Amino acid sequence: MNRLRAWADRLGAWALHTEGSTRSSALIRIGLAATLWTRWGRDLMPAHNPSFPWPFWLALSASFYLSTTLMFAGLFSRPAAVWAGLTALTLYGVGGQADPVVWVSHHTYLLAFATLLCGLTPCGSSYSLDRWRAVRRAGRRGQAPPPERGNLWGLRLIALQVTAVYLWSALSKLNGRFLSGPSLEYAFLSTYLTPRPVPLPGFGAVVVGLAWITVALEVAVGVGMLFPRVRRWVVLPGLGMHAAFYVLLPVRTFSVTMWILYLAYFDADAVHEVIGRMEGEPPEGTGSHAPPDPQTRGWS
Amino acid sequence: MGRPHSRCQGLAPSDRRAWGRAAAFVLIAGWILLSPAYVQILGRRSRFVRPWVMFRGSGVGLVDAEFYLRQPDGTLVPLDRFATLGYAGPSSAPDEVRRIRGEEGLRQATQSLAEALGTDADLRVRARLAGRRGWVPLADPSRPPERDSDRSGP
Numbered sequence: 001m002n003r004l005r006a007w008a009d010r011l012g013a014w015a016l017h018t019e020g021s022t023r024s025s026a027l028i029r030i031g032l033a034a035t036l037w038t039r040w041g042r043d044l045m046p047a048h049n050p051s052f053p054w055p056f057w058l059a060l061s062a063s064f065y066l067s068t069t070l071m072f073a074g075l076f077s078r079p080a081a082v083w084a085g086l087t088a089l090t091l092y093g094v095g096g097q098a099d100p101v102v103w104v105s106h107h108t109y110l111l112a113f114a115t116l117l118c119g120l121t122p123c124g125s126s127y128s129l130d131r132w133r134a135v136r137r138a139g140r141r142g143q144a145p146p147p148e149r150g151n152l153w154g155l156r157l158i159a160l161q162v163t164a165v166y167l168w169s170a171l172s173k174l175n176g177r178f179l180s181g182p183s184l185e186y187a188f189l190s191t192y193l194t195p196r197p198v199p200l201p202g203f204g205a206v207v208v209g210l211a212w213i214t215v216a217l218e219v220a221v222g223v224g225m226l227f228p229r230v231r232r233w234v235v236l237p238g239l240g241m242h243a244a245f246y247v248l249l250p251v252r253t254f255s256v257t258m259w260i261l262y263l264a265y266f267d268a269d270a271v272h273e274v275i276g277r278m279e280g281e282p283p284e285g286t287g288s289h290a291p292p293d294p295q296t297r298g299w300s
Numbered sequence: 301m302g303r304p305h306s307r308c309q310g311l312a313p314s315d316r317r318a319w320g321r322a323a324a325f326v327l328i329a330g331w332i333l334l335s336p337a338y339v340q341i342l343g344r345r346s347r348f349v350r351p352w353v354m355f356r357g358s359g360v361g362l363v364d365a366e367f368y369l370r371q372p373d374g375t376l377v378p379l380d381r382f383a384t385l386g387y388a389g390p391s392s393a394p395d396e397v398r399r400i401r402g403e404e405g406l407r408q409a410t411q412s413l414a415e416a417l418g419t420d421a422d423l424r425v426r427a428r429l430a431g432r433r434g435w436v437p438l439a440d441p442s443r444p445p446e447r448d449s450d451r452s453g454p
Contacts, residue, residue, distance in 0.1 A: 015336045016322055093347070111351045117328075153325055157307055168336040168352035177434055180354060186359025187431045193398060195364050281377075 015156050015291050021272030022148045024182050024263045025121035026128060029081060031260035036088060039111060039253045040064065044091075050190035052094075072117075074128020078119045085116025107254040110165060114261055115285065120148025134148045148272070158225065158264035165258075166222025173215050181207040187249055214249060217241050225265040235262065304323050363400040367413060367428035368441055376441055377426060381409070403429065406438060412443045 044047070044061045052060075070080035089112045095104055120126050125131035126148045134143045177183050184207050185195035196203050221238035224230035239259060246255035263271065276282070338344050341350035368376035369386075387393040398407050406427055414423050424441035439445050 013324075015325055016318070106352060106354065107351060113350075120324075151321075153321060157325065157328055157332065160329050164336065165333050165352050168340060169354055172340060172353040172356065174352070174369035177432075180434070182430070182434050183355040183358070185363065185364075185435075187355055187360050188359075189430060190399070202396055 015169060015221075016151075018152045018156075020152050020268030022122040022125035022150045022268070023127065023275055024149070024268045024271045025118070025123040026077075026126035028114075028129065028133075028155075028158070028260055028263050029071055029074065029077060029118050029122065029123035031263075032081075032111070032118055033084070033255070035111060035182075035218040035253050035257055035260065036064075036068050036115065036230075037072075038256075039108065040088070041069050041089065045270060060087065060091065064091070064146065070119075074124055074130050077119075077128050077130050079122025080119075081115055081121075081123060082119030085112055085114075088112030088115055089182045106165075106255070107252055109258050110161070111253060114158055114257065117154055117161065120154030120157060121152070122154075125150055152268055155264045155268065158242070158261055162264065163222045169220065170215050170218035173218075179208070179211050179215070181211055185213055191249055193225060211233060216240070221263065225262070226280045228267070231265060238262070242249055315320065353423070354359050359430050360432060361401055362430045363427050363438065364430065364435075365400055365406060365409065365425055365439070367410075367423040368426070369417075370422040370424045370441070379423070381413055384413055386416075400427075403438060407446055 044064050067084035068185035069086050091113050092108050189195045221234045222235035242258050245251045335349050336351050338349045367379040367381050425439040425445040426441045427439040429436040
């Protein structure tokens with residue numbers, strides 16, 4: 001019972017009470033804003049009105065460009081991320097009437113929902129105009145710049161969202177059509193006009209192998225990324241899997257979205273340290289870092 | 301990656317903000333982790349719930365077809381259907397030509413090729429349909445294929 005209690009305490013500490021560097025959150029904010037532009041920027045041009053009433057389209061378009069610009073620049077970062085996320089979810093919700101391929105897919109939902117969750121992270125406290133204003137304000141008052149630190153519960157939610165994508169996706173693939181190869185062959189047929197893009201004998205067996213590897217990787221990455229000791233072994237295969245999807249199949253922004261969201265798994269202060277080292281900042285303990293906390297060890 | 305350095309802060313139970321955050325976390329995490337079950341396990345449909353189902357609909361209904369010209373000695377010579385129809389390659393053909401959809405699409409594609417080849421050509425097809433449960437055989441090159449014109453009545 002005590003063990004269960006201790007485990008629950010650690011889980012609660014990991015989820016709700018962890019403070020850390022805000023640089024990971026800021027990088028996710030900037031990355032998601034750029035990805036939103038890549039995914040929808042062209043489609044939301046006034047010239048591309050997909051048969052919506054004109055005022056509605058104009059409002060959606062203006063909302064998208066304004067919110068994502070604020071998000072990218074880091075001005076009113078958190079409200080801007082929530083605004084951009086709600087706008088993107090609206091596009092996801094109503095866009096199916098116009099063009100399901102462009103607007104409604106798991107790619108677009110993940111991008112929109114992750115943007116909304118980004119608004120729950122301290123994403124404006126680093127690499128932002130918000131940060132610049134805070135530093136100037138502190139300077140005027142003769143104070144030290146505010147630390148780049150915040151509660152990381154929003155990052156935890158993003159990590160859980162990525163894990164959910166992997167595990168539910170793996171579950172959906174546990175059927176004969178996927179594991180025996182046809183589902184991947186269909187995807188190749190749709191993309192390359194042939195289910196055998198590589199004209200090699202035995203390619204059918206390769207496809208079956210790819211199907212099993214995909215499911216195994218999704219489970220391993222989805223669970224393993226949550227634990228530091230396993231993360232080091234699964235992060236590169238996970239990144240590689242998304243790279244392969246991007247090169248081989250028309251997954252559009254899904255791969256880069258997942259790559260960006262991987263940052264949510266990593267210890268925020270470790271990411272801060274790596275960036276600091278690249279920028280020649282003093283090592284750990286002399287900046288805004290806090291000492292290691294044994295209670296969150298193994299989770300963050 | 302690396303040791304966890306994050307700092308855990310104690311919370312007083314009376315801290316309303318902390319309790320609000322905890323409630324929000326449980327609600328959002330619950331939605332993230334459990335809502336796909338509504339579609340993927342219970343089999344219900346909802347426009348508000350996002351199932352994480354990939355590769356299920358992609359390519360379904362398309363036809364994997366190979367066309368041949370049967371020689372007098374019975375051998376089958378592969379046929380480039382795009383070149384036969386006058387296209388430089390698949391990328392220059394319209395999508396309705398590039399992708400063959402369903403049995404009807406296969407009949408139309410066969411008809412177009414037969415017309416382009418002329419009446420003397422012995423056109424043969426090996427084709428299978430990307431069905432919901434797996435590949436469905438549609439045509440075998442040992443027999444002449446069905447064409448649109450075969451369906452028209454006297």
